[in-house]
Amino acid sequence: MEDMEADPIIEEVRRIRREHAARFGHDLRALAADLRKREQQQPERLVSFPPKPARGKKTAWPGLLLNPRGVVLDSRGRRVPLRLASPDQRVTRAA
Numbered sequence: 001m002e003d004m005e006a007d008p009i010i011e012e013v014r015r016i017r018r019e020h021a022a023r024f025g026h027d028l029r030a031l032a033a034d035l036r037k038r039e040q041q042q043p044e045r046l047v048s049f050p051p052k053p054a055r056g057k058k059t060a061w062p063g064l065l066l067n068p069r070g071v072v073l074d075s076r077g078r079r080v081p082l083r084l085a086s087p088d089q090r091v092t093r094a095a
Contacts, residue, residue: 051076 024030039046072080 020034021031024034074080
């Protein structure tokens, strides 16, 4: 990699990150707890995005998708229990 001039903003962010980690002895759980506490203190600074739609192939049932692993998901991405009915082995939605 060629020599690049140090960006002062990046250096400042890295310095602050190192200082913050040192305050908690580089303990990841303590760092995460501190960040969660700060989020609660300033909720207006948080950004939230709407949930992403489930990805996969559409199934015979409206609102259900088949993910790449063959698991049927509802519109919120939750697994939907299915069972095979004999003798013709048609897939039915479990009650």
